[in-house]
Amino acid sequence: MAYSDKVIDHTENPRNVGTLDKEDPNVGTGLVGAPACGDVMRLQLKISDDGTIQDAKFKTFGCGSAIASSSLVTEWVKGKTVDQALTLSNKDVARELALPPVKIHCSVLAEDAIKAAIADFRKKRAARQAP
Amino acid sequence: MTHFDVFGLPPRYTLDAADLEKRHRALALEWHPDRAAPSDARAHRVAVERTTALNDAYRVLKDPIRRAFYLLALAGVDLDHAGGGPRDLPIEMLEEVLELREALAEAKTAKDFPRARELAARVEAERTGALAAAVLCLELVETSPANPVAVKKASHQLSRVRYFTRFLEEADALEEEAL
The missing domain is CATH 1.20.1280 (Monooxygenase)
Structure with missing residues:
Protein backbone atom coordinates (compact mmCIF):
# COMPACT_ATOMS: atom_id res chain seq x y z
CA MET A 1 0.00 0.00 0.00
CA ALA A 2 1.34 3.40 -0.93
CA TYR A 3 1.52 6.15 1.66
CA SER A 4 0.49 9.67 0.68
CA ASP A 5 3.19 12.36 0.42
CA LYS A 6 1.94 13.97 3.60
CA VAL A 7 2.19 10.71 5.55
CA ILE A 8 5.72 10.20 4.25
CA ASP A 9 6.66 13.76 5.17
CA HIS A 10 5.38 13.38 8.74
CA THR A 11 6.99 9.94 9.10
CA GLU A 12 10.36 11.10 7.89
CA ASN A 13 10.25 14.45 9.68
CA PRO A 14 7.90 13.96 12.59
CA ARG A 15 7.01 17.21 14.38
CA ASN A 16 7.05 17.53 18.15
CA VAL A 17 8.46 14.16 19.07
CA GLY A 18 9.35 14.06 22.73
CA THR A 19 8.25 14.14 26.30
CA LEU A 20 6.82 16.72 28.68
CA ASP A 21 7.07 16.45 32.45
CA LYS A 22 4.24 14.16 33.47
CA GLU A 23 4.26 15.55 37.00
CA ASP A 24 3.77 19.16 35.86
CA PRO A 25 0.22 20.16 36.93
CA ASN A 26 -0.23 21.93 33.58
CA VAL A 27 0.66 18.86 31.54
CA GLY A 28 -1.98 16.36 30.48
CA THR A 29 -0.89 12.94 29.25
CA GLY A 30 -2.90 10.69 26.96
CA LEU A 31 -1.78 7.12 26.43
CA VAL A 32 -3.73 5.04 23.92
CA GLY A 33 -3.18 1.91 21.90
CA ALA A 34 -4.42 -0.05 18.91
CA PRO A 35 -3.65 -3.57 20.11
CA ALA A 36 -4.50 -5.37 16.87
CA CYS A 37 -1.71 -3.45 15.12
CA GLY A 38 0.57 -3.33 18.13
CA ASP A 39 0.53 0.48 18.04
CA VAL A 40 1.01 2.59 21.14
CA MET A 41 0.76 6.39 21.26
CA ARG A 42 1.56 8.86 24.02
CA LEU A 43 0.49 12.45 23.52
CA GLN A 44 1.16 15.22 26.00
CA LEU A 45 -0.22 18.75 26.13
CA LYS A 46 1.03 21.68 28.18
CA ILE A 47 -2.01 23.79 28.93
CA SER A 48 -1.92 27.25 30.47
CA ASP A 49 -4.30 28.16 33.29
CA ASP A 50 -6.50 30.05 30.83
CA GLY A 51 -6.92 26.88 28.77
CA THR A 52 -4.54 27.51 25.87
CA ILE A 53 -2.39 24.68 24.57
CA GLN A 54 1.15 26.00 24.73
CA ASP A 55 3.03 22.89 23.76
CA ALA A 56 2.37 19.40 22.45
CA LYS A 57 4.65 16.39 22.27
CA PHE A 58 4.13 12.81 21.21
CA LYS A 59 5.81 9.48 21.02
CA THR A 60 4.29 6.80 18.83
CA PHE A 61 5.45 3.29 18.14
CA GLY A 62 3.52 1.99 15.20
CA CYS A 63 3.00 2.26 11.47
CA GLY A 64 3.67 5.35 9.37
CA SER A 65 0.02 6.40 9.44
CA ALA A 66 -0.09 6.29 13.23
CA ILE A 67 3.09 8.36 13.50
CA ALA A 68 1.86 10.85 10.90
CA SER A 69 -1.56 11.17 12.58
CA SER A 70 -0.02 11.98 15.96
CA SER A 71 2.56 14.31 14.43
CA LEU A 72 -0.15 16.22 12.57
CA VAL A 73 -2.45 16.65 15.58
CA THR A 74 0.37 18.03 17.73
CA GLU A 75 0.93 20.67 15.06
CA TRP A 76 -2.75 21.46 14.86
CA VAL A 77 -3.53 21.84 18.55
CA LYS A 78 -0.64 24.11 19.47
CA GLY A 79 -1.97 27.60 20.21
CA LYS A 80 -5.56 26.37 20.26
CA THR A 81 -7.81 26.39 23.29
CA VAL A 82 -8.77 23.13 24.95
CA ASP A 83 -12.34 23.54 23.68
CA GLN A 84 -11.13 24.03 20.12
CA ALA A 85 -8.87 20.99 20.41
CA LEU A 86 -11.82 18.90 21.55
CA THR A 87 -13.68 19.66 18.32
CA LEU A 88 -10.85 18.14 16.30
CA SER A 89 -12.12 15.03 14.58
CA ASN A 90 -10.31 12.03 13.23
CA LYS A 91 -12.02 12.75 9.89
CA ASP A 92 -10.01 15.98 9.55
CA VAL A 93 -6.82 14.02 10.17
CA ALA A 94 -7.74 11.24 7.75
CA ARG A 95 -8.66 13.77 5.05
CA GLU A 96 -5.50 15.86 5.49
CA LEU A 97 -3.27 12.77 5.33
CA ALA A 98 -5.38 11.04 2.65
CA LEU A 99 -5.49 7.88 4.76
CA PRO A 100 -6.94 4.80 3.05
CA PRO A 101 -9.90 3.06 4.77
CA VAL A 102 -7.68 0.41 6.42
CA LYS A 103 -5.72 3.17 8.15
CA ILE A 104 -8.62 5.28 9.40
CA HIS A 105 -8.20 3.75 12.87
CA CYS A 106 -4.81 5.47 13.12
CA SER A 107 -6.52 8.86 12.93
CA VAL A 108 -9.07 7.68 15.53
CA LEU A 109 -6.16 6.83 17.79
CA ALA A 110 -4.77 10.37 17.47
CA GLU A 111 -8.17 11.88 18.29
CA ASP A 112 -8.49 9.57 21.29
CA ALA A 113 -5.01 10.58 22.46
CA ILE A 114 -5.90 14.30 22.40
CA LYS A 115 -9.11 13.63 24.33
CA ALA A 116 -7.27 11.44 26.85
CA ALA A 117 -4.59 14.11 27.39
CA ILE A 118 -7.22 16.79 27.98
CA ALA A 119 -9.16 14.49 30.33
CA ASP A 120 -5.95 13.86 32.27
CA PHE A 121 -5.26 17.60 32.51
CA ARG A 122 -8.80 18.29 33.73
CA LYS A 123 -8.57 15.52 36.31
CA LYS A 124 -5.32 16.97 37.62
CA ARG A 125 -6.79 20.44 37.79
CA ALA A 126 -9.89 19.22 39.61
CA ALA A 127 -7.67 17.42 42.12
CA ARG A 128 -5.66 20.59 42.62
CA GLN A 129 -8.76 22.67 43.24
CA ALA A 130 -10.28 20.15 45.62
CA PRO A 131 -10.02 21.32 49.22
CA MET B 1 -17.76 -23.11 9.05
CA THR B 2 -14.97 -22.55 11.56
CA HIS B 3 -11.40 -23.76 11.21
CA PHE B 4 -12.21 -26.35 13.85
CA ASP B 5 -15.22 -27.57 11.85
CA VAL B 6 -12.96 -28.15 8.85
CA PHE B 7 -11.13 -30.81 10.83
CA GLY B 8 -14.19 -32.09 12.69
CA LEU B 9 -12.70 -30.88 15.97
CA PRO B 10 -14.39 -29.11 18.89
CA PRO B 11 -13.43 -25.42 19.31
CA ARG B 12 -10.94 -25.95 22.11
CA TYR B 13 -7.49 -24.55 22.70
CA THR B 14 -5.98 -27.86 23.73
CA LEU B 15 -5.42 -30.14 20.80
CA ASP B 16 -3.19 -33.01 19.80
CA ALA B 17 -0.74 -31.61 17.25
CA ALA B 18 0.05 -35.07 15.80
CA ASP B 19 -3.66 -35.81 15.38
CA LEU B 20 -4.22 -32.43 13.70
CA GLU B 21 -1.40 -33.14 11.26
CA LYS B 22 -2.85 -36.56 10.47
CA ARG B 23 -6.30 -35.09 9.81
CA HIS B 24 -4.75 -32.38 7.62
CA ARG B 25 -2.88 -34.90 5.55
CA ALA B 26 -5.91 -37.14 5.08
CA LEU B 27 -8.17 -34.25 4.04
CA ALA B 28 -5.51 -32.74 1.77
CA LEU B 29 -5.36 -36.05 -0.11
CA GLU B 30 -9.11 -36.47 -0.20
CA TRP B 31 -9.80 -32.92 -1.45
CA HIS B 32 -6.80 -32.59 -3.75
CA PRO B 33 -7.74 -30.73 -6.96
CA ASP B 34 -5.92 -33.41 -9.03
CA ARG B 35 -8.60 -35.86 -7.96
CA ALA B 36 -11.29 -33.85 -9.74
CA ALA B 37 -12.00 -35.02 -13.27
CA PRO B 38 -9.95 -32.80 -15.63
CA SER B 39 -13.05 -32.04 -17.69
CA ASP B 40 -15.07 -30.94 -14.68
CA ALA B 41 -14.10 -27.28 -14.18
CA ARG B 42 -16.62 -26.76 -11.41
CA ALA B 43 -15.43 -29.74 -9.35
CA HIS B 44 -11.88 -28.54 -9.85
CA ARG B 45 -12.72 -25.07 -8.60
CA VAL B 46 -14.53 -26.45 -5.55
CA ALA B 47 -11.52 -28.65 -4.78
CA VAL B 48 -9.17 -25.65 -4.99
CA GLU B 49 -11.41 -23.62 -2.68
CA ARG B 50 -11.69 -26.43 -0.15
CA THR B 51 -7.95 -27.03 -0.18
CA THR B 52 -7.27 -23.34 0.34
CA ALA B 53 -9.68 -23.26 3.29
CA LEU B 54 -8.08 -26.42 4.66
CA ASN B 55 -4.59 -24.98 4.49
CA ASP B 56 -5.72 -21.70 6.07
CA ALA B 57 -7.34 -23.61 8.90
CA TYR B 58 -4.26 -25.75 9.41
CA ARG B 59 -1.92 -22.75 9.46
CA VAL B 60 -4.00 -21.11 12.19
CA LEU B 61 -4.72 -24.13 14.36
CA LYS B 62 -1.24 -25.62 14.42
CA ASP B 63 0.24 -22.36 15.75
CA PRO B 64 -0.34 -21.93 19.52
CA ILE B 65 -0.46 -18.13 19.26
CA ARG B 66 -2.65 -17.92 16.16
CA ARG B 67 -4.97 -20.54 17.62
CA ALA B 68 -5.49 -18.42 20.74
CA PHE B 69 -6.24 -15.31 18.62
CA TYR B 70 -8.65 -17.34 16.53
CA LEU B 71 -10.55 -18.62 19.58
CA LEU B 72 -10.79 -15.07 20.86
CA ALA B 73 -12.22 -14.00 17.49
CA LEU B 74 -14.80 -16.79 17.78
CA ALA B 75 -15.66 -15.34 21.19
CA GLY B 76 -16.31 -11.98 19.50
CA VAL B 77 -13.04 -10.01 19.79
CA ASP B 78 -11.11 -9.84 16.54
CA LEU B 79 -7.49 -8.87 17.14
CA ASP B 80 -6.56 -9.88 13.61
CA HIS B 81 -8.53 -7.05 12.08
CA ALA B 82 -6.64 -3.74 11.78
CA GLY B 83 -8.05 -1.34 14.33
CA GLY B 84 -9.87 -4.16 16.08
CA GLY B 85 -9.43 -5.43 19.59
CA PRO B 86 -10.25 -4.04 23.01
CA ARG B 87 -10.28 -0.28 23.48
CA ASP B 88 -10.20 -0.48 27.26
CA LEU B 89 -6.68 -1.75 27.87
CA PRO B 90 -5.52 -0.99 31.40
Whole structure:
Protein backbone atom coordinates (compact mmCIF):
# COMPACT_ATOMS: atom_id res chain seq x y z
CA MET A 1 0.00 0.00 0.00
CA ALA A 2 1.34 3.40 -0.93
CA TYR A 3 1.52 6.15 1.66
CA SER A 4 0.49 9.67 0.68
CA ASP A 5 3.19 12.36 0.42
CA LYS A 6 1.94 13.97 3.60
CA VAL A 7 2.19 10.71 5.55
CA ILE A 8 5.72 10.20 4.25
CA ASP A 9 6.66 13.76 5.17
CA HIS A 10 5.38 13.38 8.74
CA THR A 11 6.99 9.94 9.10
CA GLU A 12 10.36 11.10 7.89
CA ASN A 13 10.25 14.45 9.68
CA PRO A 14 7.90 13.96 12.59
CA ARG A 15 7.01 17.21 14.38
CA ASN A 16 7.05 17.53 18.15
CA VAL A 17 8.46 14.16 19.07
CA GLY A 18 9.35 14.06 22.73
CA THR A 19 8.25 14.14 26.30
CA LEU A 20 6.82 16.72 28.68
CA ASP A 21 7.07 16.45 32.45
CA LYS A 22 4.24 14.16 33.47
CA GLU A 23 4.26 15.55 37.00
CA ASP A 24 3.77 19.16 35.86
CA PRO A 25 0.22 20.16 36.93
CA ASN A 26 -0.23 21.93 33.58
CA VAL A 27 0.66 18.86 31.54
CA GLY A 28 -1.98 16.36 30.48
CA THR A 29 -0.89 12.94 29.25
CA GLY A 30 -2.90 10.69 26.96
CA LEU A 31 -1.78 7.12 26.43
CA VAL A 32 -3.73 5.04 23.92
CA GLY A 33 -3.18 1.91 21.90
CA ALA A 34 -4.42 -0.05 18.91
CA PRO A 35 -3.65 -3.57 20.11
CA ALA A 36 -4.50 -5.37 16.87
CA CYS A 37 -1.71 -3.45 15.12
CA GLY A 38 0.57 -3.33 18.13
CA ASP A 39 0.53 0.48 18.04
CA VAL A 40 1.01 2.59 21.14
CA MET A 41 0.76 6.39 21.26
CA ARG A 42 1.56 8.86 24.02
CA LEU A 43 0.49 12.45 23.52
CA GLN A 44 1.16 15.22 26.00
CA LEU A 45 -0.22 18.75 26.13
CA LYS A 46 1.03 21.68 28.18
CA ILE A 47 -2.01 23.79 28.93
CA SER A 48 -1.92 27.25 30.47
CA ASP A 49 -4.30 28.16 33.29
CA ASP A 50 -6.50 30.05 30.83
CA GLY A 51 -6.92 26.88 28.77
CA THR A 52 -4.54 27.51 25.87
CA ILE A 53 -2.39 24.68 24.57
CA GLN A 54 1.15 26.00 24.73
CA ASP A 55 3.03 22.89 23.76
CA ALA A 56 2.37 19.40 22.45
CA LYS A 57 4.65 16.39 22.27
CA PHE A 58 4.13 12.81 21.21
CA LYS A 59 5.81 9.48 21.02
CA THR A 60 4.29 6.80 18.83
CA PHE A 61 5.45 3.29 18.14
CA GLY A 62 3.52 1.99 15.20
CA CYS A 63 3.00 2.26 11.47
CA GLY A 64 3.67 5.35 9.37
CA SER A 65 0.02 6.40 9.44
CA ALA A 66 -0.09 6.29 13.23
CA ILE A 67 3.09 8.36 13.50
CA ALA A 68 1.86 10.85 10.90
CA SER A 69 -1.56 11.17 12.58
CA SER A 70 -0.02 11.98 15.96
CA SER A 71 2.56 14.31 14.43
CA LEU A 72 -0.15 16.22 12.57
CA VAL A 73 -2.45 16.65 15.58
CA THR A 74 0.37 18.03 17.73
CA GLU A 75 0.93 20.67 15.06
CA TRP A 76 -2.75 21.46 14.86
CA VAL A 77 -3.53 21.84 18.55
CA LYS A 78 -0.64 24.11 19.47
CA GLY A 79 -1.97 27.60 20.21
CA LYS A 80 -5.56 26.37 20.26
CA THR A 81 -7.81 26.39 23.29
CA VAL A 82 -8.77 23.13 24.95
CA ASP A 83 -12.34 23.54 23.68
CA GLN A 84 -11.13 24.03 20.12
CA ALA A 85 -8.87 20.99 20.41
CA LEU A 86 -11.82 18.90 21.55
CA THR A 87 -13.68 19.66 18.32
CA LEU A 88 -10.85 18.14 16.30
CA SER A 89 -12.12 15.03 14.58
CA ASN A 90 -10.31 12.03 13.23
CA LYS A 91 -12.02 12.75 9.89
CA ASP A 92 -10.01 15.98 9.55
CA VAL A 93 -6.82 14.02 10.17
CA ALA A 94 -7.74 11.24 7.75
CA ARG A 95 -8.66 13.77 5.05
CA GLU A 96 -5.50 15.86 5.49
CA LEU A 97 -3.27 12.77 5.33
CA ALA A 98 -5.38 11.04 2.65
CA LEU A 99 -5.49 7.88 4.76
CA PRO A 100 -6.94 4.80 3.05
CA PRO A 101 -9.90 3.06 4.77
CA VAL A 102 -7.68 0.41 6.42
CA LYS A 103 -5.72 3.17 8.15
CA ILE A 104 -8.62 5.28 9.40
CA HIS A 105 -8.20 3.75 12.87
CA CYS A 106 -4.81 5.47 13.12
CA SER A 107 -6.52 8.86 12.93
CA VAL A 108 -9.07 7.68 15.53
CA LEU A 109 -6.16 6.83 17.79
CA ALA A 110 -4.77 10.37 17.47
CA GLU A 111 -8.17 11.88 18.29
CA ASP A 112 -8.49 9.57 21.29
CA ALA A 113 -5.01 10.58 22.46
CA ILE A 114 -5.90 14.30 22.40
CA LYS A 115 -9.11 13.63 24.33
CA ALA A 116 -7.27 11.44 26.85
CA ALA A 117 -4.59 14.11 27.39
CA ILE A 118 -7.22 16.79 27.98
CA ALA A 119 -9.16 14.49 30.33
CA ASP A 120 -5.95 13.86 32.27
CA PHE A 121 -5.26 17.60 32.51
CA ARG A 122 -8.80 18.29 33.73
CA LYS A 123 -8.57 15.52 36.31
CA LYS A 124 -5.32 16.97 37.62
CA ARG A 125 -6.79 20.44 37.79
CA ALA A 126 -9.89 19.22 39.61
CA ALA A 127 -7.67 17.42 42.12
CA ARG A 128 -5.66 20.59 42.62
CA GLN A 129 -8.76 22.67 43.24
CA ALA A 130 -10.28 20.15 45.62
CA PRO A 131 -10.02 21.32 49.22
CA MET B 1 -17.76 -23.11 9.05
CA THR B 2 -14.97 -22.55 11.56
CA HIS B 3 -11.40 -23.76 11.21
CA PHE B 4 -12.21 -26.35 13.85
CA ASP B 5 -15.22 -27.57 11.85
CA VAL B 6 -12.96 -28.15 8.85
CA PHE B 7 -11.13 -30.81 10.83
CA GLY B 8 -14.19 -32.09 12.69
CA LEU B 9 -12.70 -30.88 15.97
CA PRO B 10 -14.39 -29.11 18.89
CA PRO B 11 -13.43 -25.42 19.31
CA ARG B 12 -10.94 -25.95 22.11
CA TYR B 13 -7.49 -24.55 22.70
CA THR B 14 -5.98 -27.86 23.73
CA LEU B 15 -5.42 -30.14 20.80
CA ASP B 16 -3.19 -33.01 19.80
CA ALA B 17 -0.74 -31.61 17.25
CA ALA B 18 0.05 -35.07 15.80
CA ASP B 19 -3.66 -35.81 15.38
CA LEU B 20 -4.22 -32.43 13.70
CA GLU B 21 -1.40 -33.14 11.26
CA LYS B 22 -2.85 -36.56 10.47
CA ARG B 23 -6.30 -35.09 9.81
CA HIS B 24 -4.75 -32.38 7.62
CA ARG B 25 -2.88 -34.90 5.55
CA ALA B 26 -5.91 -37.14 5.08
CA LEU B 27 -8.17 -34.25 4.04
CA ALA B 28 -5.51 -32.74 1.77
CA LEU B 29 -5.36 -36.05 -0.11
CA GLU B 30 -9.11 -36.47 -0.20
CA TRP B 31 -9.80 -32.92 -1.45
CA HIS B 32 -6.80 -32.59 -3.75
CA PRO B 33 -7.74 -30.73 -6.96
CA ASP B 34 -5.92 -33.41 -9.03
CA ARG B 35 -8.60 -35.86 -7.96
CA ALA B 36 -11.29 -33.85 -9.74
CA ALA B 37 -12.00 -35.02 -13.27
CA PRO B 38 -9.95 -32.80 -15.63
CA SER B 39 -13.05 -32.04 -17.69
CA ASP B 40 -15.07 -30.94 -14.68
CA ALA B 41 -14.10 -27.28 -14.18
CA ARG B 42 -16.62 -26.76 -11.41
CA ALA B 43 -15.43 -29.74 -9.35
CA HIS B 44 -11.88 -28.54 -9.85
CA ARG B 45 -12.72 -25.07 -8.60
CA VAL B 46 -14.53 -26.45 -5.55
CA ALA B 47 -11.52 -28.65 -4.78
CA VAL B 48 -9.17 -25.65 -4.99
CA GLU B 49 -11.41 -23.62 -2.68
CA ARG B 50 -11.69 -26.43 -0.15
CA THR B 51 -7.95 -27.03 -0.18
CA THR B 52 -7.27 -23.34 0.34
CA ALA B 53 -9.68 -23.26 3.29
CA LEU B 54 -8.08 -26.42 4.66
CA ASN B 55 -4.59 -24.98 4.49
CA ASP B 56 -5.72 -21.70 6.07
CA ALA B 57 -7.34 -23.61 8.90
CA TYR B 58 -4.26 -25.75 9.41
CA ARG B 59 -1.92 -22.75 9.46
CA VAL B 60 -4.00 -21.11 12.19
CA LEU B 61 -4.72 -24.13 14.36
CA LYS B 62 -1.24 -25.62 14.42
CA ASP B 63 0.24 -22.36 15.75
CA PRO B 64 -0.34 -21.93 19.52
CA ILE B 65 -0.46 -18.13 19.26
CA ARG B 66 -2.65 -17.92 16.16
CA ARG B 67 -4.97 -20.54 17.62
CA ALA B 68 -5.49 -18.42 20.74
CA PHE B 69 -6.24 -15.31 18.62
CA TYR B 70 -8.65 -17.34 16.53
CA LEU B 71 -10.55 -18.62 19.58
CA LEU B 72 -10.79 -15.07 20.86
CA ALA B 73 -12.22 -14.00 17.49
CA LEU B 74 -14.80 -16.79 17.78
CA ALA B 75 -15.66 -15.34 21.19
CA GLY B 76 -16.31 -11.98 19.50
CA VAL B 77 -13.04 -10.01 19.79
CA ASP B 78 -11.11 -9.84 16.54
CA LEU B 79 -7.49 -8.87 17.14
CA ASP B 80 -6.56 -9.88 13.61
CA HIS B 81 -8.53 -7.05 12.08
CA ALA B 82 -6.64 -3.74 11.78
CA GLY B 83 -8.05 -1.34 14.33
CA GLY B 84 -9.87 -4.16 16.08
CA GLY B 85 -9.43 -5.43 19.59
CA PRO B 86 -10.25 -4.04 23.01
CA ARG B 87 -10.28 -0.28 23.48
CA ASP B 88 -10.20 -0.48 27.26
CA LEU B 89 -6.68 -1.75 27.87
CA PRO B 90 -5.52 -0.99 31.40
CA ILE B 91 -3.18 1.99 31.34
CA GLU B 92 -0.45 -0.07 33.07
CA MET B 93 -0.34 -2.40 30.09
CA LEU B 94 0.17 0.49 27.67
CA GLU B 95 2.79 2.00 29.96
CA GLU B 96 4.62 -1.30 30.09
CA VAL B 97 4.68 -1.49 26.28
CA LEU B 98 5.72 2.13 25.82
CA GLU B 99 8.55 1.79 28.33
CA LEU B 100 9.84 -1.35 26.63
CA ARG B 101 9.68 0.24 23.19
CA GLU B 102 11.49 3.33 24.47
CA ALA B 103 14.20 1.17 26.04
CA LEU B 104 14.62 -0.71 22.76
CA ALA B 105 14.78 2.55 20.80
CA GLU B 106 17.50 3.77 23.18
CA ALA B 107 19.46 0.56 22.74
CA LYS B 108 19.11 0.98 18.98
CA THR B 109 20.42 4.55 19.04
CA ALA B 110 23.32 3.57 21.28
CA LYS B 111 23.94 0.43 19.19
CA ASP B 112 23.87 -1.42 22.49
CA PHE B 113 23.08 -4.87 21.10
CA PRO B 114 23.60 -6.82 24.34
CA ARG B 115 21.00 -4.57 25.99
CA ALA B 116 18.58 -5.18 23.10
CA ARG B 117 19.07 -8.92 23.45
CA GLU B 118 18.48 -8.74 27.17
CA LEU B 119 15.23 -6.81 26.58
CA ALA B 120 14.15 -9.30 23.92
CA ALA B 121 14.74 -12.24 26.28
CA ARG B 122 12.62 -10.52 28.93
CA VAL B 123 9.83 -9.75 26.46
CA GLU B 124 9.89 -13.30 25.13
CA ALA B 125 9.30 -14.58 28.68
CA GLU B 126 6.55 -12.00 29.22
CA ARG B 127 4.89 -13.11 26.00
CA THR B 128 4.91 -16.74 27.09
CA GLY B 129 3.33 -15.71 30.38
CA ALA B 130 0.70 -13.54 28.68
CA LEU B 131 -0.24 -16.35 26.29
CA ALA B 132 -0.59 -18.80 29.20
CA ALA B 133 -2.80 -16.32 31.06
CA ALA B 134 -4.93 -15.80 27.93
CA VAL B 135 -5.31 -19.55 27.42
CA LEU B 136 -6.60 -19.99 30.99
CA CYS B 137 -9.30 -17.40 30.23
CA LEU B 138 -10.12 -18.97 26.85
CA GLU B 139 -10.57 -22.34 28.54
CA LEU B 140 -13.01 -20.73 30.96
CA VAL B 141 -14.95 -19.43 27.95
CA GLU B 142 -15.01 -22.96 26.48
CA THR B 143 -16.71 -24.35 29.58
CA SER B 144 -19.02 -21.36 30.18
CA PRO B 145 -19.49 -19.41 26.92
CA ALA B 146 -21.38 -16.47 28.44
CA ASN B 147 -18.42 -15.21 30.39
CA PRO B 148 -17.71 -11.60 29.37
CA VAL B 149 -15.11 -11.13 32.09
CA ALA B 150 -13.02 -14.04 30.84
CA VAL B 151 -13.33 -12.83 27.22
CA LYS B 152 -12.19 -9.38 28.27
CA LYS B 153 -9.24 -10.73 30.24
CA ALA B 154 -8.24 -12.95 27.34
CA SER B 155 -8.44 -9.95 24.99
CA HIS B 156 -6.17 -7.93 27.27
CA GLN B 157 -3.60 -10.71 27.57
CA LEU B 158 -3.62 -11.39 23.83
CA SER B 159 -3.21 -7.66 23.22
CA ARG B 160 -0.04 -7.93 25.26
CA VAL B 161 1.01 -10.93 23.19
CA ARG B 162 0.52 -8.85 20.02
CA TYR B 163 2.50 -5.93 21.46
CA PHE B 164 5.30 -8.23 22.54
CA THR B 165 5.38 -9.85 19.10
CA ARG B 166 5.81 -6.40 17.52
CA PHE B 167 8.57 -5.69 20.00
CA LEU B 168 10.34 -8.93 19.12
CA GLU B 169 10.07 -8.14 15.39
CA GLU B 170 11.78 -4.81 16.05
CA ALA B 171 14.43 -6.52 18.15
CA ASP B 172 15.01 -9.04 15.35
CA ALA B 173 15.45 -6.24 12.83
CA LEU B 174 18.02 -4.69 15.16
CA GLU B 175 19.78 -8.03 15.48
CA GLU B 176 20.09 -8.13 11.68
CA GLU B 177 21.79 -4.76 11.87
CA ALA B 178 24.25 -6.09 14.44
CA LEU B 179 25.42 -8.80 12.07
